[in-house]
Amino acid sequence: MCIFPEEIIERILKHCDGKTLLIAYAVNEQWKNIIQRLTKRTKIWKRNCLRDIPKGELVKYTEKYINQNDIDKWLNIYKNWCAWQDIDGNIEFDIHLSPIEVSRITSIAVSGRYVAVGSEDGRIKIFNDNWDLLHTTRYQAIKITEITFMCDEEYFEARNGRIYVLIAYKTGTLVLTEFDGKLNELSVIQDVKLHSVYKKYLCYEKRGGRITISKLCKNSMGTNVFCEITFLRIYSPSEVSCLHMWGGTATFLINNEVKVLKYDENVPPISIPERRVRIKFCINNHPRLERSCHIYRDDIIICASTTEDDLREQFLELFILGEKGSYSKKLFNTWDVLESYITCMFLYGNTFIIGVDIGNIYFYHISSWKEFDIRNYQKKMIVGRHPINGIDVREDSHQRKFYVHSSFKVHEITGLRVNDYQYDLHCGV
Template identity: 40%
Template sequence: MMFPLEILEIILSKCDGKTLLNARKSCTDLRGIVDYLAEKTRLWEWCCREEIPNEQLVEYLPKYEGCGKEKWLNMYINWYSWEKIEKLTILEPVRCPLNLSKISCVAVSSHHIAIGSEDGRLKIFTQHWRPFFEHRIVAVKITNLTFIGYNDYCSDDLNDLDMCLVVAFPNGLSIFAFKDSQSFKIDIDGIKSHSVFRNYICYEKVGGRLTIIKISNLIDRRRVQEIWFARVYSPSWITCYKMWNGTCTFLINTTIKSLSYDTPTITPLEEMQKVTDLWFYAPLMINSSVTKIYRDNVIINVYKNNVTTWSPHRDIMEDYIEIVILDKETHFSKKLFNMLEIFKCNITCIFLYGNLLLIGTDCGELYYYHISNWKNIDLKQYNHRQIVGRHPIIAIAVKEFEKERRFYVSSRFAIHEVAGFMPNVYP
């Protein structure tokens, strides 16, 4: 080399992550210097925290809790790969080796895959699809599954667990915890809806009572700590809510409110703070609508409505997506798309993870969108389209591997694994 090693070390230590990746794959000597700097300093952690937006980093960190010392390098590479989705290699869907039926929901953690069914059966597998646990919850549909995060950001009590899973069904929740060969279960009845973030759960009971609980110990004392509650009285009604990174965002009627739930000063009767008022496109809500809050600043409303009376196809149901983007103040912007015009089919699943938005349809097609700026998003300009089976996509889950990001795309009859990675990033 023309430069002394000390000079190269100083230069590389001042570079961004993309430059460091290019240096690693350019030659053996530069790779050695970059890896030496990464070993002696928190080089890749600095790159992740400076370049990856915080709302994405919050989602990535729990996925890498078992990746050891190179978790920051692997996290940056996977994030950077999906930033360049046009150059990304997205493999063909691979069907899981098991014969499944009546699937209603799916969840994935670092080491396990959980599958719920329409007849109330819960099946948990290892990441290699070996049976781990099976149980009949109730004789009704399991509506949602969520792994409670147990990583550096949760209590030591949860770090001792092998796995913790929240199972939702109509009018109730079950919390399963596993330690060695033992399992523990807590039931909460009378629940209409819920939201989970790490080891916090917010749920709404019949009558408008909202409660936030913290899971702190499920083995010795089976403790569930109630940290906040409130009641929303008629004629107000709760449209949806979302827990995210210390803040719970509520949409009550047409008012956005928020609550910081993980502060040490929170009291059980802490009042929600009003953020802003917003209005959806009311004429489209004649038939039905599904509203969800993603993170704490994006609201997506999916309307299903008959076409206008003058149309020759009056029986066709149209899907409209209205995206509401909240800013840090009290303002918001909205975008409205007719999905039947764009996709020629209806939407059955929307999944947001990191820098990627995935939309599944009733004909088994999956559309990928890179989210660089919500205000500039145009659903007509998708980055990648993929056919996953022939049945409606009902659920999507994600897991980060060392050299790829893998999505688990589910219909009622099968689960397909879709992996993506950027060639030549790993020299």
């Protein structure tokens, strides 16, 4: 029997963190009703998401949540975030082969209820979440290397049935399109070596060393095009290995120097990036070394270095960027641990996924990158027999659905949340 009036309990619970609320929900029917009432009348779950979930994770959860108008969106995001901190104990996995027929798949992207698939012959196909084909087209008869959905937060066209799709081709061509039942070409950029997208912003490097930061904006005809914000130049012998945009910062790896540039409305037309840190690679000066680097958020760089000789080896170098020019690093031999070579990496909030050349994927929970160990995966799944080439995700009220593709198939891997309101202290902050 409860010795406190409901008004007192409600006042107390109103100021509790999300983990405490999830535990209190299972106390009894009275407390459950109080929390349900608070959920409807207040923004208690949005406040707890903003307070408890790291900003770098929350940005992705809100972006990938399938129904932005769901009144329980913040509650569901919080519960999913808690559950995925213990993948082995709280998540049940299921895998399905998609029914689509696409020859030589090269890329996949997911946004809301849309799935875009690119192929070796340059075709892009748009499906809904039931795999009904909505549209197919081809702008160039050359390999599509990446597809990205872009978001114009100012106009919210996606809510009105309009979305923006950026298509990257092997030739270095970027094509901005608008989808309103069919893809309509809006803008074309040529000779692009590298590019990165964050919401409505695009950063790209062209051949010759010019790096441009642009954003979606309306022209005089009311059509969305790219408007240049600023640019900078990189001169030989310097070379940009990778670049990434996130949260108002563009991060560049130039040779072995990490440089950053803050972009906003007040940035000058010509910019000079600020040097953040100089890193040192463990694997270097090998005559036949192939290195692929990726920047995650604005503080993590992961490089896969493969030696192309008789004794083929692959090393994973993880750089964790700190403050005032400091960094720490980790080194792993992927063959010694996974007995395969990494072909794909994907970070979604607190979940890191590695895909390998024999068709397996590995799930890791990231509580701290300094504690990351490639050997300590929480879930291994056999997807097929072919190399994993790409991954994307969507999230809804009870699950995260990962779209994993090889060159021949797309598999849907669903991670369903179980054991609601029974999460252990892993959910604490």
